[in-house]
C-alpha cells in the first residue's frame with residue numbers, strides 16, 4: 566500500500582491579510598508533521614503546474630482569465646471580502662490544480678494506491694464561474710473531470726467533510742448524474758447552501774449538522790446518508806475534500822469532532838473504494854484553521870490512507 570503526498574513550496578507564499586485564517590502556517594505545520602519518521606514510507610512529489618485545459622474542464626474561460634488577470638505583481642487584490650490574491654497566489658492555485666491532476670495520473674496508472682495533496686489555496690467553494698471563500702480554482706472538481714476525460718472514469722465521487730458546504734463542487738456537479746457529491750457540514754454557516762433538499766439530478770447528498778454536534782451526529786450522518794448513497798453510486802474513483810475545520814478546536818466552525826472521527830471517516834470511504842474503485846482514493850486538503858488540530862488531523866487521515874503502515878507511533882503535532 567503506497568500513499569503519495571504532493572505539495573509545492575509556492576503554496577507557502579500565498580499569504581493574505583494579517584490575521585487571515587487561511588494562512589501559510591497551516592501548510593507549514595502539516596509539512597512539519599509529515600517530516601516525522603512515521604511517514605517515511607510515504608511517497609513524495611513536488612506538484613507540477615496545472616494545465617489551462619484541465620482547469621477549463623470545470624471552469625469557464627472567463628473565470629480563468631479573471632483569476633489570471635487579477636494576479637497582482639506587487640500588491641494584494643481582494644476578489645471578495647475574504648478571498649485574496651498576492652503575487653504567489655496564481656502559481657499556488659495552479660500547483661494545487663497540478664497536484665490534483667498528477668494525483669489522478671498516479672492513482673489511475675496504479676503507481677500508488679492513493680494520494681494526499683497538501684496544497685493551498687483550498688478549492689471547494691470555487692464555482693464554475695467564480696472564486697469565493699478563499700478558493701480560486703476548484704481543484705477537486707477539476708480532478709474528477711480530468712479522471713473522466715483522460716482515463717475514461719465513468720462515475721467519480723467527491724465526499725466532503727469540511728465544516729463548510731462545498732458549494733463550488735455542488736455547483737459544478739449539479740447537472741451531471743455521473744458525478745456524486747456528498748457533504749457533511751455545519752448549517753447555518755458560510756456559504757449558506759447545503760440543505761437536504763438540494764439534490765441535483767439525484768447525485769447530490771447533503772447531510773447538514775448543527776452547531777454543537779459531535780462524533781455521534783457526524784457518524785450517524787455518514788452511516789445513514791453519505792455511505793449508503795456512495796455505495797449505491799458505485800464510484801470508480803473516490804475523492805475526498807478533506808477539510809479539518811469540523812474539529813472541536815477550530816475557530817471557524819462549531820462542530821465538535823476529534824482526530825479519531827476523521828480517521829474513522831477516511832477508513833469508511835476506503836472500504837467503499839475497495840469495494841468499487843479498486844482502492845483508488847485521492848484526498849485534497851481544504852479547510853482547518855487551528856494549526857495544531859489541523860496538523861494532527863492530517864496525520865491520522867494519512868495514517869488511515871497508509872493503512873497503518875507508517876513506522877513507530879503516529880506523532881502528535883504538539884509533541885514535535
Ligand SMILES: [Zn+2]
Nearest residue numbers: 727729810852
Ligand atoms: Zn471550511
